[in-house]
Amino acid sequence: MKSPNPFWLASAPPTDKKINVERAFRAGWGGVVWKTLGENPPVVNVSSRYGAVGWNGQKMMGFNNIELISDRTLEVNLAEIKEVKRNWPDRAMIISLMVPCQEENWKNILKKIEDTGADGIELNLGCPHGMSERGMGAAVGQVPEYVEQVTRWCKAYTRMPVFVKLTPNITDIRMPARAAKRGGADAISLINTINSIVGLDLERMSPVPHVGGRGTHGGYCGPAVKPIALNMVAEIGRDSETRGIPISGIGGISNWRDAAEFMALGSQNVQVCTAAMHYGFKIIEDLTSGLSNWMDSQDYRCLQDLIGKALPNVVHWNELDLNYKSIAKIDQSQCIHCGLCYVACEDTSHQAIEKKSALSGLSQSFHSNYEVKNDDCVGCNLCALICPADCIEIVPQETGKDYLPWTRHPQNLLRT
Amino acid sequence: MKEPLFCELKAPLDARSAKVESSRCYYCYDAPCIQACPTQIDIPSFIRKISNDNLLGAAQDILRANVMGGTCARVCPVEVLCQSACVREIGEDKSVEIGRLQRFATDQFFESAQPQMEKIFQRAPANGKKVAVVGAGPAGLSAAHGLAVLGYEVTVYEARAKAGGLNEYGLAPYKVTSEDIQREVNWILGVGGIELRLNSALGIDFTLDHLRTSYDAVFLGLGLHAFRSLGIPGEDRDGVYDAARFIERIRQAPRVADLPVGRTVVVIGGGSTAIDIAIEMKQLGAESVTIVYRSSEEKMSATSHERELARNQGVVIRSHARPTQIFGKPNGSHSVEFERTDRCTGERFELPAEQVFKAIGQTLETRQWWGQTQLHLTASGRIAVNEEFETSVPGVFAGGDCIAPGDDLTVSAVQQGKLVAQAIHAQLNPMEKGEVKDGRSHLSDRRSEISQSFLAGFSTSNG
Missing domain, CATH: 3.50.50.60 (FAD/NAD(P)-binding domain)
Structure with a gap:
């Protein structure tokens, strides 16, 4: 399977039709996962489909939808897919699929997909709303045995590579991942969206988005879900059973740095949706040039040098060094005297920052100075995280002590 | 209602801009802006309330600390008060626009259907x-x-x-x-x-x-x-005015068009009143307006912001000159003679003026x-x-x-x-505390009521 860059558009509204996908390819996207196809008759969608969480003036920190799979007929989609693939042979064309959980249904649709010349299929075992109530999507993805079975059927009835897209609405992501691998999956895509009520309309007393004054849970995505996705990608990359299976990383990827993080945790490529829905397809320019420039600056010659590079450093808590010590250091020359570090530490952490009275001199007389009490600081990072001037650094301290994990700590009664 | 005669130099924020601007506030601890406000308005708190669509709460914060918070939002020299202390000023040379946000919050309150006093104060x-x-x-x-x-x-x-x-x-x-x-x-x-x-x-x-x-x-x-006098010859001529008194005329005139406006105007002084009369005369149509101040510009009590405002309106500011005499001219206009104060030569110059305004303070x-x-x-x-x-x-x-x-x-x-x-x-009332009641006790009652019903619900659900 070929793709000129590792950035694909995830199966979603941006990949619903020929017109969208060709615009994406013209903009420079490496591939698409076509919006999920189902059997005829197509689903019916509601009016009012998306909701979002903004934060402090920023839009779309989190995004959710109550849309279903493609609401166009299978024939229309297949014809367009065939045409687009013929027009853009160098781009990856993966077709997302969701049909009832029976062998015959999967067998039938796979034949039709192969005729389009598409490069692969992605099994949508993750959609958390609407389709799951009909026994598809997340209803399958939440049962490892079903995941394995469906994967196995697909591998049996097509020679196309099979991506299995997992739902995060599950306790341990390794279970469906292992099942997909047992079923013969060529790759795993994750995460699908997370069950969510993105907000309430307090006047209507209805969830948003609302459909005539009532709402339903939807699938959550966007920048807010990235941390959940990164953890799940890392879990699969570290698991002895699933380690090494190609991963297509999904979840809030908005810029090249997000993509690099997913890749460093083992993703072979990444899929993007919310950022494109927010800003349009042009963001591919920054994704590709940003990743490329950063890789050059770090002497990574190819993506394979980067992929999985951080995995060895993702460890169990028990393996962390309890003798490692760091403390906060405030760069007084950059401090803007907002006092946020002080009140956060004083009210909610370790009382390790001291407030000192105003400087002399008229212009500064309203501003206090803040200094770290080195002996009380536990290096928790809170002050550095909230500092709006980025003037607090957490500095590693030389302790002269050896590595000491909890497994060997004197206070651990079960130490080895 | 009279037509607006003067254009507002600082436009109000609309709801969207207010929301964007409010998001710039860091919600500082022991905020420097509060300390820089003579009435100690809890600025971060009212800004946070704007940000969270609690506009009544914002008006309460402002008006309980400063019952004229609406006027002060418009006329305070914020660039030397709250906004000068804003930490964004240190970080990026651009403070949060506290004055305009305060105006937004108070305008919203006063423009509401019935700006009820009891929402803010209870007697x-x-x-x-x-x-x-x-x-x-x-x-x-x-x-x-x-x-x-x-x-x-x-x-x-x-x-x-x-x-x-x-x-x-x-x-x-x-x-x-x-x-x-x-x-x-x-x-x-x-x-x-x-x-x-x-x-x-x-x-x-x-x-x-x-x-x-x-x-x-x-x-x-x-x-x-009472108005200070310059104590120079010609001060009592027609066409020589006390600036504050003329501003009063401008503000109260039924028809501003009837006010005398000279083509050339000289303003003597260096405070806010000098700036105000200069800008007003410029807006009323004077061709040239010159403020003359006896010492350096930095010593003027008008802030640099005010001086810039005047210059943007086309006002000329001359420093280091004190008036020595006001001459009359046959055509009824005047000429003000100044002595330069930065030279020991006693060098003098004259400025023509159809009107002269004295803005040298009141007593x-x-x-x-x-x-x-x-x-x-x-x-x-x-x-x-x-x-x-x-x-x-x-x-x-x-x-x-x-x-x-x-x-x-x-x-x-x-x-x-x-x-x-x-x-x-x-x-x-020597036995009582002199604290002004402001309805806050009422609010805290309400708050404890809410927390009690919450606790009640909690114990019920734990049955």
């Missing part, structure tokens, strides 16, 4: 005591309001036909309109317990002796109504106002007061521009009025 039951307030300017109205909230019966004596003092008669019309001021005055009076007697002048219609015998306490918020009017009562004055000729704003005569308090030291700011006058109300209350 205590009448306590049977009476206080006289002389002067319905910022200090007097603030004191009267504070006292009324505490349950006093307050009589406000105002020499002029309208309340508001310098807010009504002295502020630049491109900053605040008479409609804004009267709306605020009416709202303040709306707390109840305040009787306003217009056209009643101290020393003419009543005396201080009379007030002292008829009231439990007296507050003097007189302002400054306490020294008519025989007091009757038998004699008040001590300071060396600068203002009323001397102690830390409680009490004058040399027990029971007589003073505040605002008529006391020393003064910074001649509306916001300081409001704060002094607020403190005077507490001081009078403390003096008349």
Whole structure:
């Protein structure tokens, strides 16, 4: 399977039709996962489909939808897919699929997909709303045995590579991942969206988005879900059973740095949706040039040098060094005297920052100075995280002590 | 309503811009902006409330600390007060626009269908005591309001036909309109317990002796109504005006078109009044307006922001020159002769002027106002007061521009009025605390009610 860059558009509204996908390819996207196809008759969608969480003036920190799979007929989609693939042979064309959980249904649709010349299929075992109530999507993805079975059927009835897209609405992501691998999956895509009520309309007393004054849970995505996705990608990359299976990383990827993080945790490529829905397809320019420039600056010659590079450093808590010590250091020359570090530490952490009275001199007389009490600081990072001037650094301290994990700590009664 | 005659130099924020701007506030701890505000408005709190669509809460924060928060939002020199202390000013040379956000919050409140006083203040039951307030300017109205909230019966004596003092008669019309001021005055009076007697002048219609015998306490918020003179030949010519008096004419004129506007205007002085009259004359159509100040520009009491505002309106500012004589010309115009103060040569130059405005400060009017009562004055000729704003005569308090030291700011006058109300209350009720009740106790009751019902629900669900 070929793709000129590792950035694909995830199966979603941006990949619903020929017109969208060709615009994406013209903009420079490496591939698409076509919006999920189902059997005829197509689903019916509601009016009012998306909701979002903004934060402090920023839009779309989190995004959710109550849309279903493609609401166009299978024939229309297949014809367009065939045409687009013929027009853009160098781009990856993966077709997302969701049909009832029976062998015959999967067998039938796979034949039709192969005729389009598409490069692969992605099994949508993750959609958390609407389709799951009909026994598809997340209803399958939440049962490892079903995941394995469906994967196995697909591998049996097509020679196309099979991506299995997992739902995060599950306790341990390794279970469906292992099942997909047992079923013969060529790759795993994750995460699908997370069950969510993105907000309430307090006047209507209805969830948003609302459909005539009532709402339903939807699938959550966007920048807010990235941390959940990164953890799940890392879990699969570290698991002895699933380690090494190609991963297509999904979840809030908005810029090249997000993509690099997913890749460093083992993703072979990444899929993007919310950022494109927010800003349009042009963001591919920054994704590709940003990743490329950063890789050059770090002497990574190819993506394979980067992929999985951080995995060895993702460890169990028990393996962390309890003798490692760091403390906060405030760069007084950059401090803007907002006092946020002080009140956060004083009210909610370790009382390790001291407030000192105003400087002399008229212009500064309203501003206090803040200094770290080195002996009380536990290096928790809170002050550095909230500092709006980025003037607090957490500095590693030389302790002269050896590595000491909890497994060997004197206070651990079960130490080895 | 009169047509707006002057364009507002600082446009109000719309709801969207207010929301964006409010998101810039870091919600500092022990915020420097609060300390830089003479009335100590909890600025981060009201901004956070704007950000969270709690506009009534924002208005409560502002108006409880500063009952004239609406006017102050428009006229405060924020660039040397709250905004100068904003940490964004340190970080990026661009403070949060506190003044405009405050205006947004207060405008939203006053423009609401019925700006209810009881949403902000609730008056205590009448306590049977009476206080006289002389002067319905910022200090007097603030004191009267504070006292009324505490349950006093307050009589406000105002020499002029309208309340508001310098807010009504002295502020630049491109900053605040008479409609804004009267709306605020009416709202303040709306707390109840305040009787306003217009056209009643101290020393003419009543005396201080009379007030002292008829009231439990007296507050003097007189302002400054005598004008300094240059003491140079030609000062009394027609076409030479006291700037503050002319600003009053501009503000009160039924038809601004009837006011005399010279093509060439010279303003003598270096404070806010000089800037205001210069900009007003420019906006009224003067071709050239020149402010002349005796020392360096940095020593002008007008802030650099104000000077820039004037320059943007086309006003020329000349420093280091003091006027020596005003000549008349046959065509009725004038010429002002100046001596340069930065040369020891005594070099002189003349500026032609159809109108000359003196903006060199005002002083306490020294008519025989007091009757038998004699008040001590300071060396600068203002009323001397102690830390409680009490004058040399027990029971007589003073505040605002008529006391020393003064910074001649509306916001300081409001704060002094607020403190005077507490001081009078403390003096008349030595056993009680002088805190102004503001309905907060009501809110905290409500809060505990909510938390109790929450706890009740919690215990039920745990059955």
